[in-house]
Amino acid sequence: MKVLTVFGTRPEAIKMAPIVKTMEQYEEIENIVCVTAQHRQMLDQVLNLFDIKPDYDLNIFKPGQTLTEITTRALKGLEEVIIETKPDLLLVQGDTTTVFAGALAAFYQKVKIGHVEAGLRSGNIYSPYPEEANRKLTGIMTDFHFAPTERNRQNLLREGYPDEKIFVTGNTVIDALFHVIKEDYVFEEELLNNIDFKNKKVILMTAHRRENIGKPMENIFNAVLRAVEKYEEVEVVFPIHLNPKVRNIAYKVFDNHPRIHLVEPLDYEPFTNLMAKSHLVVTDSGGLQEEAPSLGKPVLVVREETERPEGIIAGTAKLVGTLEENIFRELDLLLSDHNEYTKMANAVNPYGDGKASKHIIDVILQNIR
Numbered sequence: 001m002k003v004l005t006v007f008g009t010r011p012e013a014i015k016m017a018p019i020v021k022t023m024e025q026y027e028e029i030e031n032i033v034c035v036t037a038q039h040r041q042m043l044d045q046v047l048n049l050f051d052i053k054p055d056y057d058l059n060i061f062k063p064g065q066t067l068t069e070i071t072t073r074a075l076k077g078l079e080e081v082i083i084e085t086k087p088d089l090l091l092v093q094g095d096t097t098t099v100f101a102g103a104l105a106a107f108y109q110k111v112k113i114g115h116v117e118a119g120l121r122s123g124n125i126y127s128p129y130p131e132e133a134n135r136k137l138t139g140i141m142t143d144f145h146f147a148p149t150e151r152n153r154q155n156l157l158r159e160g161y162p163d164e165k166i167f168v169t170g171n172t173v174i175d176a177l178f179h180v181i182k183e184d185y186v187f188e189e190e191l192l193n194n195i196d197f198k199n200k201k202v203i204l205m206t207a208h209r210r211e212n213i214g215k216p217m218e219n220i221f222n223a224v225l226r227a228v229e230k231y232e233e234v235e236v237v238f239p240i241h242l243n244p245k246v247r248n249i250a251y252k253v254f255d256n257h258p259r260i261h262l263v264e265p266l267d268y269e270p271f272t273n274l275m276a277k278s279h280l281v282v283t284d285s286g287g288l289q290e291e292a293p294s295l296g297k298p299v300l301v302v303r304e305e306t307e308r309p310e311g312i313i314a315g316t317a318k319l320v321g322t323l324e325e326n327i328f329r330e331l332d333l334l335l336s337d338h339n340e341y342t343k344m345a346n347a348v349n350p351y352g353d354g355k356a357s358k359h360i361i362d363v364i365l366q367n368i369r
Contacts, residue, residue: 001368002030004087004111006078008038008060008098011287013046014268015093015117018175018357020052026361034081036074036098037061045267049180056081067097067130074101082109089368092138093117093172095131095286095307099138107141112368116172116360118145119152120286122307127211128286132307144367146360148290149310149350169359170352173290177272178354181295185273191261192237192270197277201234201335203227204278206285207250208241209303216322217246220302221253223327224282228259231335236260237274280334280341282327289317290351298344300330315347 007016023031034056058077090106092099093116106113115138122132147153148171156166187193228234240262254260281292281299289308292299293316301319311317320330334341
């Protein structure tokens with residue numbers, strides 16, 4: 001059985017790596033990996049960490065690339081790979097432009113499609129943009145929907161997908177996380193080694209969403225700044241996104257504050273170990289809403305909608321929007337109220353048992369002939 005696994009960005013690579021590594025253990029599967037390199041540098045970091053050597057690398061990344069350019073270059077390159085390899089199944093993960101292009105290329109060649117992390121929905125086609133549309137468009141062409149949670153399954157059922165094609169597996173990000181967390185981890189970045197994680201309340205922050213750039217991002221940063229100025233024991237680590245618009249806002253608001261550390265983007269392994277040592281997380285990312293609860297870290301989601309409501313319902317995360325007062329109020333509560341913090345930190349993670357990869361491969365073996 002030939003399985004062609006396609007991914008192009010760091011988040012996809014993190015969530016596909018456990019599947020790729022698990023498939024290597026099965027003699028009955030010919031495991032073919034193709035990367036589009038929609039992101040180049042950040043993707044390579046994960047490939048090196050998990051020791052994955054792609055069979056095909058389309059290397060489509062170009063500075064300033066548009067969504068149309070990513071789509072057309074990926075679609076053309078993937079068409080050639082599919083024609084050459086003739087896979088029985090193509091696996092894609094999540095909601096990137098690579099995912100949509102991969103599914104479309106497979107559909108054009110009448111190759112079966114497995115969609116890992118299927119069924120997430122925010123309910124707003126433009127938030128996250130373009131990810132919500134990518135995920136829904138991919139679903140239309142998918143043969144096997146690997147839904148992380150029961151709620152994701154229900155989303156797909158409401159949209160009319162057949163129950164027998166939906167499989168609740170948990171999320172592979174938990175598999176990846178357990179692979180890299182180390183109690184005695186030492187950072188290459190000396191600044192991080194010098195932070196007193198035991199006695200300080202360290203906020204790990206990420207921000208990069210297109211829809212947040214501008215006033216919403218200023219609001220987020222101003223709220224965090226107010227929390228730092230109110231509590232002397234609070235420090236912030238912000239691995240700052242490469243987007244110059246994000247950087248300009250961050251430099252303007254934080255202005256070299258001694259307890260707000262703007263560091264370059266971190267590889268997956270140091271980033272997850274930083275998260276494990278932190279007190280709480282402020283983020284507009286999707287994946288962190290799944291990862292942080294596995295480590296007992298409360299998450300404040302600075303977005304207007306989320307396609308991952310399971311964490312909100314379980315109490316591991318709060319959707320706080322992008323208004324400065326709302327963000328500061330929730331930060332203030334978690335920093336001052338031990339009971340509120342403990343309630344979120346101890347809430348049950350809804351994203352699985354760390355064995356999602358094996359569940360997915362079991363389904364593939366049972367259903368692909």
